[in-house]
Amino acid sequence: MLTWTPLESNPEVLTKYIHKLGVSPAWSVTDVIGLEEDTLEWIPRPVKAFILLFPCSESYEKHRAEEHERVKEVQEQHPDDLFYMRQFTHNACGTVALIHSVANNKEVDIDSGVLKNFLEKTASLSPEERGQALESDKEFTADHQALAQEGQTNAADHETVIHHFIALVNKEGTLYELDGRKSFPIKHGSTSEETFVKDAAKVCKEFMARDPNEVRFTVLALTAAQQ
Numbered sequence: 653m654l655t656w657t658p659l660e661s662n663p664e665v666l667t668k669y670i671h672k673l674g675v676s677p678a679w680s681v682t683d684v685i686g687l688e689e690d691t692l693e694w695i696p697r698p699v700k701a702f703i704l705l706f707p708c709s710e711s712y713e714k715h716r717a718e719e720h721e722r723v724k725e726v727q728e729q730h731p732d733d734l735f736y737m738r739q740f741t742h743n744a745c746g747t748v749a750l751i752h753s754v755a756n757n758k759e760v761d762i763d764s765g766v767l768k769n770f771l772e773k774t775a776s777l778s779p780e781e782r783g784q785a786l787e788s789d790k791e792f793t794a795d796h797q798a799l800a801q802e803g804q805t806n807a808a809d810h811e812t813v814i815h816h817f818i819a820l821v822n823k824e825g826t827l828y829e830l831d832g833r834k835s836f837p838i839k840h841g842s843t844s845e846e847t848f849v850k851d852a853a854k855v856c857k858e859f860m861a862r863d864p865n866e867v868r869f870t871v872l873a874l875t876a877a878q879q
Contacts, residue, residue: 739832
């Protein structure tokens, strides 16, 4: 398994990264400073995705295993154009979450470049094949590694990374959790453009409620760039 340098939850670095990958400068990654209604109002609109960074605790792993069994039995149907990929590259969860955030929002323009090429190349592949394609994509690897060096901490000092990024998106009126470590996309009920921010915040709170003594959660959002 290929190992990348982990990305920090630094909105400036992540914004620079998506622009380097080809995402239009009209979009950026921003901090979500709180999950209550008054603080959610501060997020620039429109909001196209939430990106949650959280610790992979025992309670998360237990919930993930139980959820897997439940979803496997139900065999849920998903939109044909829902872009979902597995994560096989160690420490690539930040990149996978960004791909999930952008690829499932057609309003987010992508110019020619690494990300556009990757999405076109993997459009007809399975989630597993997409994960393998990322691992063998030398351009993606080079871009990730370059941006990962721009964080404020020395990633080499944190060889054991216990944090994980996931994306929350609105796809055809359903709130989806897209986690490359899970075998399936996870549905979190109905949502809309008007209620997405509040609905995504509720899912983030559920993650936090499973680890009430844990404070190492960070929430970001893919939004219109502030003028």
